[in-house]
Amino acid sequence: MAEAALALESCTKLFGREGAPVHALNQVSATVRAGRITGLLGPDGAGKTTLLRLAAALLLPDSGRVSVLGMDTRSEGMAIQQRIGYMPQRFGLYEELTVQENLDLYAALQGLSPVEKAARQQELLALTALGPFGGRRAGQLSGGMKQKLGLACALLRSPSLLLLDEPTVGVDPISRRELWHIIENRRAAGVSVLISTAYLDEAERCEDILLLHEGRLLVQDTQEALQGTLSGRCYRVRREGTPRRQLRTELAKRPGVLDATIQADGVRVLVEGGSPPAAPSEQWDAVSPRFEDAFVNLLRGQAASLQRPEPPPPPRRDLPRAQDGPAVIEVKELWRRFGNFDAVKGISFQVQAGQVFGLLGANGAGKTTTFNMLCGLLSPTSGTLRVAGQNLGRAAAAARARIGYVSQKFALYGNLSVLQNLDFFASVYGLGRQQRAIRRDWALSHFSLAPYARVNGQDLPLGFKQRLALACALLHEPLILFLDEPTSGVDPLARREFWSQINGLAESGVTILVTTHFMEEAEYCDELVLMSQGEILAQGSPQAIRSQAATRDLPSPTMEDAFIALVQAHEAGLRRAS
Amino acid sequence: MKRRLGALIRKEFLQILRDPSAIAIAFVMPASLLFLFGYGVSLDARHVPVAVVVELPDSDTASFVAGLAQSPYFEPQSFMDVTTARAALRQRQVEGILWLRHDFSRRLLRGDTAPFSIIVNGVDANSARLLEGYLQGVWQNWLQQRARTSGQPFAVPAYSTDRIWFNPALRSRNYLVPGLIAVIMTLIGALLTAMVVAREWERGTMEALMATPVTISEILLGKLLPYFFMGMGGMALSVVLALSLFAVPLVGSVWALSAASALFLLVALGMGLLISTLARNQFVAGQLAVIVTFLPAFMLSGFIFDIGSMPAPVQFVTHVVAARYFVSILQTVFLAGDLWPVLLANSAALAVMAVIFLGLTWRQSRKRLD
Numbered sequence: 001m002a003e004a005a006l007a008l009e010s011c012t013k014l015f016g017r018e019g020a021p022v023h024a025l026n027q028v029s030a031t032v033r034a035g036r037i038t039g040l041l042g043p044d045g046a047g048k049t050t051l052l053r054l055a056a057a058l059l060l061p062d063s064g065r066v067s068v069l070g071m072d073t074r075s076e077g078m079a080i081q082q083r084i085g086y087m088p089q090r091f092g093l094y095e096e097l098t099v100q101e102n103l104d105l106y107a108a109l110q111g112l113s114p115v116e117k118a119a120r121q122q123e124l125l126a127l128t129a130l131g132p133f134g135g136r137r138a139g140q141l142s143g144g145m146k147q148k149l150g151l152a153c154a155l156l157r158s159p160s161l162l163l164l165d166e167p168t169v170g171v172d173p174i175s176r177r178e179l180w181h182i183i184e185n186r187r188a189a190g191v192s193v194l195i196s197t198a199y200l201d202e203a204e205r206c207e208d209i210l211l212l213h214e215g216r217l218l219v220q221d222t223q224e225a226l227q228g229t230l231s232g233r234c235y236r237v238r239r240e241g242t243p244r245r246q247l248r249t250e251l252a253k254r255p256g257v258l259d260a261t262i263q264a265d266g267v268r269v270l271v272e273g274g275s276p277p278a279a280p281s282e283q284w285d286a287v288s289p290r291f292e293d294a295f296v297n298l299l300r301g302q303a304a305s306l307q308r309p310e311p312p313p314p315p316r317r318d319l320p321r322a323q324d325g326p327a328v329i330e331v332k333e334l335w336r337r338f339g340n341f342d343a344v345k346g347i348s349f350q351v352q353a354g355q356v357f358g359l360l361g362a363n364g365a366g367k368t369t370t371f372n373m374l375c376g377l378l379s380p381t382s383g384t385l386r387v388a389g390q391n392l393g394r395a396a397a398a399a400r401a402r403i404g405y406v407s408q409k410f411a412l413y414g415n416l417s418v419l420q421n422l423d424f425f426a427s428v429y430g431l432g433r434q435q436r437a438i439r440r441d442w443a444l445s446h447f448s449l450a451p452y453a454r455v456n457g458q459d460l461p462l463g464f465k466q467r468l469a470l471a472c473a474l475l476h477e478p479l480i481l482f483l484d485e486p487t488s489g490v491d492p493l494a495r496r497e498f499w500s501q502i503n504g505l506a507e508s509g510v511t512i513l514v515t516t517h518f519m520e521e522a523e524y525c526d527e528l529v530l531m532s533q534g535e536i537l538a539q540g541s542p543q544a545i546r547s548q549a550a551t552r553d554l555p556s557p558t559m560e561d562a563f564i565a566l567v568q569a570h571e572a573g574l575r576r577a578s
Numbered sequence: 579m580k581r582r583l584g585a586l587i588r589k590e591f592l593q594i595l596r597d598p599s600a601i602a603i604a605f606v607m608p609a610s611l612l613f614l615f616g617y618g619v620s621l622d623a624r625h626v627p628v629a630v631v632v633e634l635p636d637s638d639t640a641s642f643v644a645g646l647a648q649s650p651y652f653e654p655q656s657f658m659d660v661t662t663a664r665a666a667l668r669q670r671q672v673e674g675i676l677w678l679r680h681d682f683s684r685r686l687l688r689g690d691t692a693p694f695s696i697i698v699n700g701v702d703a704n705s706a707r708l709l710e711g712y713l714q715g716v717w718q719n720w721l722q723q724r725a726r727t728s729g730q731p732f733a734v735p736a737y738s739t740d741r742i743w744f745n746p747a748l749r750s751r752n753y754l755v756p757g758l759i760a761v762i763m764t765l766i767g768a769l770l771t772a773m774v775v776a777r778e779w780e781r782g783t784m785e786a787l788m789a790t791p792v793t794i795s796e797i798l799l800g801k802l803l804p805y806f807f808m809g810m811g812g813m814a815l816s817v818v819l820a821l822s823l824f825a826v827p828l829v830g831s832v833w834a835l836s837a838a839s840a841l842f843l844l845v846a847l848g849m850g851l852l853i854s855t856l857a858r859n860q861f862v863a864g865q866l867a868v869i870v871t872f873l874p875a876f877m878l879s880g881f882i883f884d885i886g887s888m889p890a891p892v893q894f895v896t897h898v899v900a901a902r903y904f905v906s907i908l909q910t911v912f913l914a915g916d917l918w919p920v921l922l923a924n925s926a927a928l929a930v931m932a933v934i935f936l937g938l939t940w941r942q943s944r945k946r947l948d
Contacts, residue, residue, distance in 0.1 A: 056789045058947045077945065082791045092786020094589060096596040101589070108585030109790040137596075153786070163789075 004067075005161045005192035006032035006055050011064035013050050024050040025061070026215040032161075032194050032208070037187050039206030040196035041295070043491035044462060046212040048196040049089065052165050055194065056086040069160055082111075085159035085191075089166050091150030095139030099130055099149055102138055106153040117156075124152040127182055143363045144175025151182060162186060164195040168202065172362030172532070173519060173560045174567060180205055200492060201520070201560075203291035211295065213491070218298055223291075230289035230297060235276055238266040238283045245503050252500070259296045261496065262523045265543055270296060292492055299493050327386075328353045328480060328511045329374065334383035336369050343369040345534040346383065351513060351527070353479075356506045358528035359515040360563070366534040367515040368408075368484060374513065375405050375482050388479050401429075404473035408485045411469070414458030418449055418468055421457055422475065429476035443471035463494035470501060481505065483514040487521065499524050519559040530563060537566045582792055586800030593774070594808070603770045608762040608812050615754045616824045626709055629663035629672040630654045634680040638724075642678070645720045651712050667699055674698040674709045744829075744913040752827070755820045756908040757881035760901045761872070762816055763839065766809045767846025768853070768871040769864065775801060775854030776863035785947060794945050802847055809843040810836075820912075830911035834921060838911070841928045842904040846871065848935025849900070855942045875901035880909075903927045 008030045014021040025047045032038045032055075040048050053059040054066050057077035066073045068080045093102055103124070107117040125131040128148040133141065138149060147167055154162065164183070168176045180202075187193055195206070203209055209226060211219040219226070239247055248267045251260040256277040259270040269284075270293045271277065278284045327350035336344040344366045351357045359367045372378040373385060376399060384391065390399035412421050422443055426436040444450045447467040452460060460468065466486065473481060483502070487495045502524070506512055514525070522528050522542050530538045530545060538545045542559065549562035557565065594600045630646065632639045646654045655672060657663040663675045675697040685693040696713050698706040745752045778784040787797060817835065820826040828835075849871050857863040877883065878892070879901035885893055896902045903924040910920045 053785075053947055058785065058788055058945075060946065078791060078793070081789060084789070086786070086789035088782050088785040088789070090782030090785075092783050092789075094593065094783055095781070096593045097589065101592060105585050105589050106786075106790065108581050109787070109792050111582065111791060150786075 004031040005034040005069060006030075006194060007067045008051070008054070008061075009065045009067075011054060011061040011066060013047075013054065013059065014062050023047075023215040025054070025212075027064075028212075028215075028217045029064075030210050030217055030220050032192060032210075034192045035187070035190055036207045037183065037193045037195065037205070038208040038210060039203045040194060040210045040212065041198075041200065041203055041291075042196075042212035043198065043494075045214070047215045048212055049165055051210075051212065052086070052163050052194065052196060055161075055163055056084060057081060058086075082157075083160045084163060085154035085157070085161070086163045087150045087154040087165060087167060089169075091146050092153070093138040093146060093150055096137060098135050098137050099141070100134040102149060102153060103156070107156050110157040112157060120156055120158070124155060127185060128152050129178070142175075144171045144178070147171055147175060147179055148182070151179065155182075155186060158189070159191060162191050162193045162195075164193065166196050166198060168197060168199060172365070172567070173563050175362075176202075177564070198488070199518075200292040200295055201290065209291075211298065213299070226291070226294045227289045230270070230293050232286065233271050233273055233297075234287050234289045234293055235269045235271065235284045236263065236266040236287050237269050237278075238285075239281055245507070249500070249503070258300050259293065259496070263520075295492055296496075299491070327351055328388060329357075329513065330384075330386040331370075331374070332384045334370070334373065334385060335381045336366075336373060336378065337381045342534055344373070344380075347529075347531075347534075347536045349529050349536065349539060351511060353511050354506060354509045355526045356502060356512045356514065356524060358522055358525035359513070359531060360517070360519065360522050360528055360559075361515075361531035362517055364533075365531040367517075367531055369534075370531070371482065371484055371513075371515055375403060376400055401476070402479045404476070404478035404481045406469045406473045406481070406483045406486055408488070412457040412465065412472065415456055417454050417456055418444075418460070419453045421468060421472060425472040426475045431476060439475045439477075443475065447471045462490055463497065466490060466494065466498060467501075470498075474505075478510070480511045480513065483512065485515055485517065487516065487518065495521075519563060522559045530566060532567050532570065535570075537570050538562075583796050583799055583803075586792070586796060587804050590774075590800060590804040594804070600770065600774065603773070604766055604808055604812065607765060608816065611758055611762060612755070612816060612819055615758050616751060616819070619750075619754065624651055625653045626651060626674070626705075626712075627653045627655060627672045628709075628713075629657045629666055629675040630678070631657050631660045631663050631675060632678045632682075633659075634678075634682065636683050638683040638686060639678050641724070642717075642720050645723070646676070646716055649712075649716055652716075664697075667697065670699070673702075673705060674713070676713060751824055752913060753909050754882070755816075755824050755826050756912040757879070757905045759813055759816045759820075759839070759908055760842065760879060760881060760904045761875050762812050763809050763843055763904075764846050764871050764875040764901060766812050767805060767843050768850035769867040770808070771801060771805045771847055771850030772853040772857070772863040772867040773860050774805075775851065776857055776860045779854075779858035780860055788945050788947070794943050795940075798851065798939065798943060801851065805847055805850070806840075806843055809846065810839065813839045813843075826912060828912055829915040831916050834916050835908075835911050838904065838907045838921065838925055838928070841925055841932060842900065842907075844932040845900040845928055845935060848932055848939055851939040852935055852942065855939060874899040878902065879905040881905045900928060900931050 008028055010027050010029050011025055012023065012027055013025040015024050028047070028051065030051075040051060042048050050059065054061055054073065055068055057066075057068070057073040057080050060074055069083055071080050073080060094105070097105065103121050104117075107121065112120065125134070128151070130145065130148060130152065133145065138146060141149065151164070151167060154164075162183075168179055171179070183193055183195065184205075197203070204223070206223060208222055209219060210217060237247065237251060244262050244265070244267055248260050248262050251257055251267055251269055254277055256272050256274075257269055258272055261268050268287065269276075276284050329351035331350070332348050333346050334344055334348070335342065335346050347370065359370060361367050369378065373380050374387060376387075387399045388402040390402075413424065416424065419440070422440045423436065426439055431439060444453060447470070449464065449467060449471065452464055457465065457468065470486075487498055490498070499521070502512055502514070506526075516522070522545075525542060527541055528539070528545065529536045538548060546557055546559060546562045549557045549565035551557075551565075554561060594604065628646070630643055632643065643654060646652050654676070655666075657666065657675075660675065660677055663672070663677070666672045667675055675695075677695040677697065679694065682693050694717075696710060698709050700706045775784075778787070813836075817828070821828055850867065853863055853866050853870065857866050875881070878885075878896045878899045880896070881901070885896050885902065888896070907921055907924045910917050
């Protein structure tokens with residue numbers, strides 16, 4: 001058997017936008033070694049899906065050559081498809097068909113004989129724990145179960161090469177662990193795996209790494225080699241009496257520091273090398289490098305265009321910041337029912353002024369439903385909601401004038417320029433002519449959008465789209481800012497920048513409510529609630545929640561460990577009750 | 579090969595049975611169209627409200643109005659003078675006015691022409707023309723009868739004997755319901771097929787299908803065969819309803835009807851699949867299918883509007899509308915019988931279109947995503 005399960009030789013793939021074709025892949029040469037798990041990493045739009053489709057012979061390169069298991073995709077596409085398993089981003093399941101019918105269909109399509117089929121299906125149903133759900137329609141499965149079924153369909157014929165396109169996006173941490181368990185099980189059976197993911201922590205489970213950025217291959221290396229370059233360069237820094245956020249801002253500016261993020265009860269720092277630029281009274285502990293450090297290290301080393309200085313924090317507005325005064329957001333016994341499905345089941349929480357408050361949970365946990373009710377976009381079935389002192393049921397318009405909202409997909413007008421977008425949103429918020437000019441200039445300078453003022457929204461780089469969306473939501477100087485999944489699919493640098501903006505806003509007294517399914521982002525919040533299936537599992541500061549899950553075996557659990565422990569405890573409780 | 583195709587067909591049927599929108603297009607829409615055109619829409623003038631103004635009633639006017647009242651076409655309403663009748667016409671309480679002036683009987687005896695006036699509402703030009711013609715017919719009948727009873731010779735120089743072939747009762751239902759079959763089969767063959775293929779693209783199932791070792795012909799056949807059966811089923815249902823519920827005669831043979839339907843269905847499926855190779859989302863596919871296949875089948879096929887009375891450029895355009903040939907076959911087989919010259923000529927046109935559309939689809943479809 002050849003050493004390479006997949007080989008790309010200077011492949012270029014263009015996608016036509018009229019006149020100006022976009023490079024989905026630009027001269028990419030890469031190999032995926034047989035019998036190993038290779039991670040395909042990169043932010044949205046990096047070219048991950050295109051590369052996987054080239055490997056599945058669903059696309060042909062404009063130039064260059066792709067060979068899979070020693071066969072050329074141009075001439076032997078059909079033979080390749082006999083030997084690969086491919087799971088597209090949207091699983092490829094027929095929602096009207098049951099679990100069993102989906103498995104039967106794909107078994108027949110992959111040419112399994114009835115005897116083989118029965119044996120394989122039994123094995124896969126056991127592996128995925130989908131056995132009890134054979135008669136349920138695929139459309140009625142949870143996100144995690146759909147993923148597992150999609151994976152089972154791709155595994156029916158025991159492929160030589162398994163291609164998985166972002167199988168873990170938006171899936172709750174428990175399902176994610178189960179999926180990885182299945183993938184590792186297949187790898188042990190000798191299957192080569194190429195898996196794309198936007199979660200950098202998953203890269204740590206891969207043996208080899210391919211890193212794409214804007215259509216180019218930045219890195220192809222083994223996990224160990226990548227982390228090796230970082231050994232002795234990662235630290236956790238603590239200083240008595242200084243809040244983490246402030247310490248982080250300070251450290252990020254210090255020469256020699258490449259990256260500073262808030263983690264657990266300290267600040268995680270990546271340095272350029274040599275001795276750490278520690279200041280007196282600080283405590284620097286060496287920690288083991290993670291993949292995200294490697295990624296940041298690489299991107300910081302890239303061309304100057306990627307060097308983005310941290311924007312200055314917004315001027316202090318000294319908004320009332322009564323920690324013990326009335327809460328800015330008050331939610332009591334909030335229910336929301338859709339048909340006979342309870343999306344939100346009687347949750348209560350309070351948010352104080354100037355806090356960064358997080359709503360954490362997987363897809364389908366009820367985050368977005370809660371969020372839409374808070375913004376006044378959806379009316380609750382029962383319960384009360386007070387936002388900025390207004391009862392949303394009665395004075396929705398008055399409450400809305402005090403909030404800013406950034407939706408998941410950045411609701412900008414793609415064919416309006418940056419200036420036109422800003423003007424439009426300013427007029428929607430009812431700003432006067434003079435005020436509009438002042439705020440527009442503020443947005444352009446504060447978010448460094450001036451060079452892009454005349455560029456259309458759709459042509460902005462993703463990070464700048466995000467800045468523009470944030471700028472638009474801040475034009476009317478809201479007291480409260482709502483952010484719905486603001487960082488999904490964005491590269492880690494843009495994500496860092498985004499959080500430093502958010503921290504700056506919180507410092508100036510704006511209350512921020514944010515939803516996310518990235519567990520590690522919880523660390524940026526002052527206070528958070530963990531949601532699962534419409535209920536709140538835990539509430540408190542990140543440290544408090546993590547410490548709830550601490551056990552003797554796992555003294556300092558990550559937020560993900562904590563989430564899994566809490567969900568399992570909750571489910572066990574339900575079982576005892578019933 | 580057989581196992582894969584069988585699995586695809588089975589999947590398609592399961593999806594149709596469980597998807598409310600497919601059932602709506604395949605069963606509910608055809609049924610409602612049939613009932614609408616069978617019971618609701620009528621192009622015949624029947625029980626039309628007509629204002630009758632008699633300025634000087636006598637035995638002649640009474641007998642004329644009685645003749646009018648007996649006719650199934652009119653519902654005469656008496657008005658005292660023509661001004662109130664005009665007001666009623668303006669408010670569309672009546673569709674026309676029959677005005678017998680005070681000298682009606684006198685001029686009739688003298689043998690004068692046009693002793694009465696007809697005023698019709700020209701807003702609805704089609705009904706107006708029908709009404710005018712029917713009123714003239716009633717007048718002719720009455721004159722004949724009057725001449726016969728009074729023993730006087732009838733003084734019209736030329737005399738026509740009318741005979742209406744193929745649809746002697748002149749029931750519009752008799753030609754509307756057969757024509758509907760063409761519309762229903764377009765609905766299933768083109769609209770539904772284009773939408774279900776687009777849905778596979780939209781949901782990403784097409785991508786997963788293509789990554790398996792199926793061939794492109796299996797994918798295409800896996801769509802063609804189920805919707806072919808659905809379309810023939812729709813045809814059979816329409817024929818049964820036409821014959822039983824709406825009492826439309828079937829003069830020609832069932833097998834000629836089936837053969838022509840199968841041929842037309844291939845054209846419709848070809849169009850549907852071709853649209854789905856161009857449009858990969860349901861909205862665009864649906865819009866395209868409605869504009870390119872369904873509306874022409876409705877407007878330009880001769881199903882409702884006679885092609886012969888369209889302007890020449892529009893008549894020319896109807897030649898590329900497949901439904902035109904099928905409507906002509908349907909109306910012939912149902913009402914006139916197996917007239918081979920008509921059937922063969924139209925079938926030949928359909929066969930050419932089927933080859934073109936299916937051939938283009940086969941050429942356009944590749945196992946690639948771009």
